Amino acid sequence: MPQRIVVIGGGIVGVSSAYFLSHHPTNPAVTLIEASSIAAGASGKAGGLLALDWHGSDTSSLAKLSYRIHASLAEKHNGRERWGYRELDTLEISCEEGKKTNKQRAGVPNWVHQNVITKVGTLGSQQSTAQVHPRRFCETIIQESNNLDVIIGHATRIALDDNETLQGVEVExxxxxxxxxADVVVVAAGPWTTRLLPSIVISTQRAHSVTISTNEPVSAHALFTNIKMKSGSVVTPEIYPRADEIYACGDVDNKVPLPKLAKDVQVDEGRCREVIKNVSVVSDLLENGKVNVMQACYLPYSEIGPGPSIGWVPGMKNVAVATGHSCWGICNGPGTGKVISELICDGKILSATIDTLDPARYIK
Structure with a gap:
């Protein structure tokens, strides 16, 4: 059994892996290495949507496991209070800027403009969709890990000796x-994974988002929108109310390359203002609320796909990877951490069927 395990990456996948490894009965010593700060990347800037059954066959087993784990962790560690866990009704709404109708639509929350809506559909209920505040989740799960050592430093390479035997991780x-x-290394570095493991090719896209505070509580709904603007353009922002703010995000872009570190990510405030303008069509709360944060992050996409890459890295003994979750990292992070702990400490994955996510698919 490994005695010294190093996890690289302080996002939700790395944090969840460290949590479950630290709670494993074999009691390994676990070190988490993060270059910037906990949840500095997408895990601190995501909407936090959880969905039980929105996933393809490759990730459905992992998603169901992770959805259950989110609920159980919230129960165990008071997640409703500490990281805003709550069940949601999730809607798809089509709108038209400037449209005036008197039609009332059932199920639409009272903070949304009824008169601009042209179509409403249900995507999920409180039995199949939920949410967390991702940064608060990560910070709390770190606190609830057993004897976890956290190092803030830049992991630059997996260190091997002359016989290609793992020594550990080189850190600046x-x-x-x-x-x-380390006896075992887990690379959960999201879009930065390829810089440590060139054989695991991860592509990236930048996503912008904002948070807006309101003067009144907002119902537990998530909104996927399709808005026709007066200009004729169509935009598709997503809106996730939280207990104390509303999160909204827009389309992704590839305009700026991935920086060295998560803390170096550039924010295009113009794109954030576009998000605010677009979601203002939907609600006065979004139009008149105070903007708290304008932010950006990079989402990691597995080049091989579909789905993330989770398992032992081909050609490297005792090095595992968990990355490439795209926009589903928050949803599937805890399940990924659980199966990584089983792979390393039990010798096989017990809780989900994820054979098609094996990184060996990179080797042709």
Whole structure:
């Protein structure tokens, strides 16, 4: 059994892996290495939607496991209070800017303009969709891990000896470089994974989002919108109310390459203002609320796909990877952490069927 496990990446996949490894009965020593800060990337800037049954066959088993784990962790660690876990009704609404109708549509929350809506559909109920505040989740799960050592430093390479045997992880700490020794390494570095593991090719897209505070509570709904603007353009922002704010995000772009670190991500405030303008069509709360944050992050997409890559890295002994979750990292992160802990400490994955996510598919 491994005694020293190093997890690279402080997003939800890395944090969840560290949590379940630290709680495993074999009691390994677990070190988490993060280059910027916990949840500095997409895991701190995502909407936090959880969906039970929106996934293809490759990830459906993992998604169902993860959805259950989200609920159980919220129960165990008071997640409703600590990271905003709650069930949602999820709607798809079509709107037209400037449209005036008197039609009342059942199921539409009272904070949404009825008169601009042209169509409403149901995507999920409180039995199949939920939400978390992702950054708060990550920060809390770190606190609830057993004897976890967290190092803020830039992991630059997987260190092997002359016989290709794993030594550990080379880390830049301030102006110094050192090797953090390990029996097993888990790379959960999201879009930065390829820089440590060139054989695991991850592509990226940048996503912008905003959070808006309101003066009144907002119902537990998630909205997927299709809005025809007066200009004739069609935009599709997503809106996720939380207990104390509303999160909204827009389309992705490829205009700026992935930076060295998550803390270096550039924010295009013009794109954020476009999100605010677009969602203002839907609700006065969004038009008149106070903008708290304009932010951006990069989503990791597995080049092989479909779905993420989870398992042992081909050609590297005792190195595992968990990455490429695209927009479903928050949803499927806890399940990924659980199966990674089983793979490493039990020798096989017990809780989900994820054979088609094996990184060996990269080797032709």
């Amino acid at each position: 700490l301030d102006n110094d470089t050192k090797i953090i020794e």
